[in-house]
Amino acid sequence: SKAMHNPNHGHGPRKKPRVSAPAHLPSKEPIQMQRQQLPIYAGKDAVIDVIRQNDVTVLIGETGSGKTTQVPQYLFEAGLAGSGMIAVTQPRRVAATSLASRVASEKQTSVGSLVGYSVRFDEASSSNTKIKYLTDGMIVRELLGDPLLSRYSVVIVDEAHERTLRTDLLIANLKTILQARNGPTRSGKDDRGKGKGKAQESSGKLNPLKVVIMSATLEAEKFSRFFGGAKVVYVKGRQHPVTIYHTATSQPDYVDAALRTFFQVHLDQGPGDVLIFLPGQEDIESLEKSIQLYANQLPKDSLGVMILPLYASLQPARQAKIFASTPSGMRKVILATNIAETSITIPGVKYVIDTGKCKEKRYVAKNTGTGFDTLLTRDITQSSAVQRAGRAGREGKGYCFRLYTEDAFKKMPRTAEPEIRRCTLTSSLLQLKCLGQDLEELDFMDKPDAESIVSALKTLFLLGALDHTKSLTPLGRQMAAFPLEPPLARALVASAELGCTSEILTILSVLSASSKLFVDTHDAREEAADARKKFRHASGDHMTVLNVVKAYEDVSQSESKKARTDWCRRMFVNERCLAEAANIRAQLRDVCEKTSMDWKVSAEGQGQDGEARVLRAMVAGLVQNTAFLQPDGSYKQVMGPSVVKIHPSSSLADKKVPAIIYDELVYTTQIYARGVSAVPRSFIAEVPVLKRRTS
Numbered sequence: 001s002k003a004m005h006n007p008n009h010g011h012g013p014r015k016k017p018r019v020s021a022p023a024h025l026p027s028k029e030p031i032q033m034q035r036q037q038l039p040i041y042a043g044k045d046a047v048i049d050v051i052r053q054n055d056v057t058v059l060i061g062e063t064g065s066g067k068t069t070q071v072p073q074y075l076f077e078a079g080l081a082g083s084g085m086i087a088v089t090q091p092r093r094v095a096a097t098s099l100a101s102r103v104a105s106e107k108q109t110s111v112g113s114l115v116g117y118s119v120r121f122d123e124a125s126s127s128n129t130k131i132k133y134l135t136d137g138m139i140v141r142e143l144l145g146d147p148l149l150s151r152y153s154v155v156i157v158d159e160a161h162e163r164t165l166r167t168d169l170l171i172a173n174l175k176t177i178l179q180a181r182n183g184p185t186r187s188g189k190d191d192r193g194k195g196k197g198k199a200q201e202s203s204g205k206l207n208p209l210k211v212v213i214m215s216a217t218l219e220a221e222k223f224s225r226f227f228g229g230a231k232v233v234y235v236k237g238r239q240h241p242v243t244i245y246h247t248a249t250s251q252p253d254y255v256d257a258a259l260r261t262f263f264q265v266h267l268d269q270g271p272g273d274v275l276i277f278l279p280g281q282e283d284i285e286s287l288e289k290s291i292q293l294y295a296n297q298l299p300k301d302s303l304g305v306m307i308l309p310l311y312a313s314l315q316p317a318r319q320a321k322i323f324a325s326t327p328s329g330m331r332k333v334i335l336a337t338n339i340a341e342t343s344i345t346i347p348g349v350k351y352v353i354d355t356g357k358c359k360e361k362r363y364v365a366k367n368t369g370t371g372f373d374t375l376l377t378r379d380i381t382q383s384s385a386v387q388r389a390g391r392a393g394r395e396g397k398g399y400c401f402r403l404y405t406e407d408a409f410k411k412m413p414r415t416a417e418p419e420i421r422r423c424t425l426t427s428s429l430l431q432l433k434c435l436g437q438d439l440e441e442l443d444f445m446d447k448p449d450a451e452s453i454v455s456a457l458k459t460l461f462l463l464g465a466l467d468h469t470k471s472l473t474p475l476g477r478q479m480a481a482f483p484l485e486p487p488l489a490r491a492l493v494a495s496a497e498l499g500c501t502s503e504i505l506t507i508l509s510v511l512s513a514s515s516k517l518f519v520d521t522h523d524a525r526e527e528a529a530d531a532r533k534k535f536r537h538a539s540g541d542h543m544t545v546l547n548v549v550k551a552y553e554d555v556s557q558s559e560s561k562k563a564r565t566d567w568c569r570r571m572f573v574n575e576r577c578l579a580e581a582a583n584i585r586a587q588l589r590d591v592c593e594k595t596s597m598d599w600k601v602s603a604e605g606q607g608q609d610g611e612a613r614v615l616r617a618m619v620a621g622l623v624q625n626t627a628f629l630q631p632d633g634s635y636k637q638v639m640g641p642s643v644v645k646i647h648p649s650s651s652l653a654d655k656k657v658p659a660i661i662y663d664e665l666v667y668t669t670q671i672y673a674r675g676v677s678a679v680p681r682s683f684i685a686e687v688p689v690l691k692r693r694t695s
C-alpha cells in the first residue's frame with residue numbers, strides 16, 4: 001500500500017481514494033450524545049473501577065478516544081475527587097486552556113467554575129473548581145507551596161509519553177508524595193522506604209492520592225515499572241485504515257512540497273479536511289500566505305479553502321475555530337505543529353500531509369559554554385510519524401502524504417529522547433533546591449546527565465542562587481518565587497536594589513510574551529524600519545522595549561481603542577504582544593507584592609543615571625550572555641568560547657560597541673545574539689563572578 005507520490009510533478013497518489021460521503025458530523029449533535037460516542041465510553045465503568053482500586057494506573061489509548069476530556073469527568077462523577085480536586089496536566093498551555101473550555105461546556109458551565117485551568121501567567125479557577133487542567137510547569141511550581149500536592153485527590157499526568165522535563169519532574173515527585181500520603185506499603189512493590197520520614201509524620205491526616213498516567217503510545221511498561229508495577233489499562237480506539245504515501249525523492253523545501261501536495265489533494269480528491277504538520281509558526285505563516293494566494297486564483301465554482309493555523313502560542317479564541325464544523329462548499333486545511341499530533345484532536349480530517357519536521361528544544365552548551373536552550377528544526381521520530389498519519393483515520397478511511405522517502409522513515413529514531421536528557425536544567429534545579437531535593441538524588445524515570453547538572457549548578461552559582469557548597473541562598477529562594485527563567489528572575493531581584501523595578505518588570509513582561517514585539521514584514525520592510533526608528537534607543541533593544549511600551553501607554557490614555565490599534569498597525573508594533581505583556585506584568589507585580597518587593601520603584605525621569613541602572617539590572621541577570629567586541633568586529637562571549645554576531649533584527653545590528661548583553665542566541669548559519677544592548681565594559685567588570693575574566 002506504500003505508493004510513492006511526487007509533489008514536484010503534480011502526480012496524484014497512484015491509488016485514487018474513492019469519493020465518499022463525509023462521515024457523521026459529531027459537532028452538530030448535542031454534546032452529551034457526542035460524549036457517549038467516544039470509544040472510551042464503553043470502558044467507562046472499568047476505567048473508574050481500576051482507578052478506584054489502585055493508587056497508580058497507567059491508561060493507554062488512541063488519540064481522540066476521549067481520555068483527556070472524559071476521564072476527569074468520570075472520576076468526578078464517581079466521587080473520586082472527594083473534598084479535593086482532580087488535576088490534569090498538559091505539556092502545552094494552549095492544550096490546557098482549550099481542554100478546560102471544552103470540558104466546561106460539556107458540563108454546561110463556564111470555565112473557572114467547576115472546571116478551571118492554570119497556566120503560566122494565566123489562571124481561571126475558583127473555590128468551586130473540582131477539575132483543573134494545568135501545565136506540567138504549573139503543577140511543579142505548586143509543589144513549592146504545597147510539597148505534597150494536598151489539595152489534589154487525583155493527579156492525572158497526561159501526554160506522559162512526551163516526557164517533557166516538567167512531566168518527568170512531576171512523576172519523580174509523585175512517587176515520593178504517594179509514599180508520604182498513602183503510606184509506603186500501598187504505593188508499590190518496589191518500595192524501599194524512601195520518604196518514610198514524611199509519611200510517618202503526616203499519615204492519618206492526609207487524604208490518599210490517586211495517580212493516573214495517560215499516554216497515547218505504548219510506553220506503558222516503563223511507566224508501570226517505575227511505579228513498582230502499576231496497573232495498565234488499554235482503551236480501544238476507533239482507528240480506520242490510513243493509506244500512506246511516501247515521496248520518491250527527499251524534499252528539502254518542505255513548505256513548497258506541502259503547498260503542491262495540498263493543491264493536488266484539493267483538486268483531485270473527494271471531500272474531507274486536510275491537516276498539514278509543519279515544524280513551527282514561521283513555516284505555518286508562510287504556507288498560509290501561499291495557500292491563500294493560490295486559492296484566490298481557483299475557479300469560482302471550485303471548493304473554497306478555509307485555512308486554520310494551529311500552534312502553541314495561538315490565542316484560544318482563534319484556536320476554537322478549528323473545532324467548528326466545516327461550512328458547506330469549503331474544505332478546511334489546518335496548518336499545525338506537533339500540537340495536533342496527540343494533544344488536540346480535530347474532527348473531520350481525512351488527509352494528512354506530513355513534512356516530517358518538528359522543532360525540538362535542545363541544550364547547546366557544548367558549543368557555547370553557557371546553558372541555553374534553543375529550538376532546532378529536526379526530523380521527527382517514527383512514533384510521531386505514526387501518530388501524525390493516524391490523525392487521518394479518526395472518522396473513516398484516511399490518506400497520509402509523507403513528504404519524505406520511505407527510506408528516510410526507516411532511518412528515523414523510534415522515539416524521542418526525554419527532555420531531561422537534552423534541556424537546560426537550571427530552572428528545575430532551582431525549584432528542587434527550594435524543595436530540599438537534588439537532581440542527583442531524586443528517582444527519575446531517566447537520569448539527567450552529569451554534564452547538564454554541572455552546567456545548571458554553574459549557572460545558579462554565577463547568578464548567586466547557590467553558594468560554593470551548592471546550597472540555596474536567600475537570593476535563590478527569592479528568585480524561585482517568580483515564574484521566570486533564573487537569569488530574568490535575577491535581573492528582577494537586582495532591580496530592587498538598583499531602584500528600577502518598574503522598568504525591569506516592563507522589559508521582562510515583553511520578553512516573556514509568546515509573540516514578538518515588532519511585526520515582521522516582508523512586504524513593507526522599509527516602512528517598518530522607518531517606524532521602528534522612532535522608538536530606537538541608542539543603548540539597544542532593552543531600552544527600546546521601554547520606549548515602545550511608554551508610547552503605547554500614551555496612546556492608550558488619550559485615544560480610543562480603535563485609534564490605538566491603528567497606531568500599532570502604523571508603527572508595526574504587535575498589539576497582541578503588548579496586551580499579553582500587560583497581563584504578565586500584572587502577574588509578576590502580584591508576586592512582588594507577596595514577597596514584599598516594591599514594584600513601584602522607578603528610574604523614570606532620572607536621565608542617563610536611570611538608564612544605567614536599568615542596564616545594570618539586566619547585566620546582573622544576563623551574566624552568561626555577555627560578549628566583548630573583537631578587532632575583527634565580531635563579539636566574543638565573556639563566559640564561553642563562542643563568537644557571535646548581532647542579529648539583523650536588533651536595533652544594534654551592524655553597530656560596533658565595546659560590550660554587549662543579549663537575551664538569547666539563535667543558530668542559523670552562524671550564531672546570532674538576539675535582544676541586544678550595548679553596555680559599558682565596566683558594568684560587566686563590576687559583576688563579581690565576571691571580574692576575573694574581564695581583567
Ligand code: ADP
Binds near residue numbers: 344
Ligand atoms: P484523547 O485525550 O483520548 O486524545 P480527547 O478527550 O482529547 O481524546 O478528545 C476526544 C474527542 O473530543 C476528540 O476526538 C474531539 O473530536 C473532541 N473534542 C476535544 N476537544 C474539543 C473541542 N474543544 N471542541 C470540539 N470537540 C472537541
Ligand code: MG
Binds near residue numbers: 064068069158
Ligand atoms: Mg488527550
